[in-house]
Amino acid sequence: MTPDRALYLYAAATADCAVAALSGVGNEPVELLVSDGLCLAASDVTTADLAAVGDDAADPRLVADLAQRHDAVIRAVAGAATAVLPFRLGVVVTDRAAAHRFLAARAAELRSGLALVAGCDEWGVTVRDDGDPAAARDGDEPGQPESGTAYLLRRRRHFDRIEQRRRTGLELVAATEAVLGELAAGVAPGRRDGSLLLDRAYLVRRDEQPRFVEALDRCGDRLVADGFALRVTGPWPPYSFVSDLKVGADE
Incomplete structure (x- = not known):
């Protein structure tokens, strides 16, 4: 990733998730990063665009659009997986390698959370x-x-x-x-x-x-x-x- 790009995280889910073509924040395609029975729903994001909605002076229309796209992706993932853990608005990591490190480091926590909300x-x-x-x-x-x-x-x-x-x-x-x-x-x-x-x-x-x-x-x-x-x-x-x-x- 270049410094002006990052990877936006929508949710963690069980690895059985299989969504059709889906657009997320900034109309970027959503991908599923799978590792050891877990997956992350993510898409590329321009950090400047994300920063534009991250302060008190943000344009309410931009914030609303971000929230709607964020929720739409999570709903699609929730409908295609046994369980989903939605992330709060605006969570990013530097790149795909960092996303896989996150999955590895939080595997036990994620599995516990997914077990709690499965089928709910x-x-x-x-x-x-x-x-x-x-x-x-x-x-x-x-x-x-x-x-x-x-x-x-x-x-x-x-x-x-x-x-x-x-x-x-x-x-x-x-x-x-x-x-x-x-x-x-x-x-x-x-x-x-x-x-x-x-x-x-x-x-x-x-x-x-x-x-x-x-x-x-x-x-x-x-x-x-x-x-x-x-x-x-x-x-x-x-x-x-x-x-x-x-x-x-x-x-």
Whole structure:
């Protein structure tokens, strides 16, 4: 490789992966580098182009294009292999020799990770409180004068409703987590959005996914009945269940 070129890594996968012609970042062809039962999905990349999306001033359109191409390759690999470990956006090594050194050095770690996610997909689940209109009305100013006692009683009702809603939300979320957790092979934190009552990624075996979806429907019905919103995304490649595979300087 010349200094202005590198090798972009999309994912590690089992060596049974066989994808058709596929274009990746920069419209470069994707290749599979195979070694000892493992493979890396990779393509050449211009380092200047990659640097252009690697800082806070990056053009959002370039970053979005990179992310879409990155995800498209990973999805194609996931559909063609027993298991896949997606890499984070922007992982590169110097050349193909470095990629093979990476496979050799991390073989045990990669095999362990692939065994964990084999035959599984990731599902994202969040729960949001859409608010209680009745509680909001309790806190409104009255339409006519009221006594001090009436004011205190109204405010007490308001805060009692807020506390009751908090307890209801906690109970519903705990029940949802218990039901979904029983059907999942793994659970990971989501985006850590503090405004959400629940934000989890679930690793679900494909043969369990019909039961998982049925459980989501039941939990969603219970939540909606009390004014809470369940949002589900997926199935995805197992992005949330990959350890941070850092690439060393010699790679």
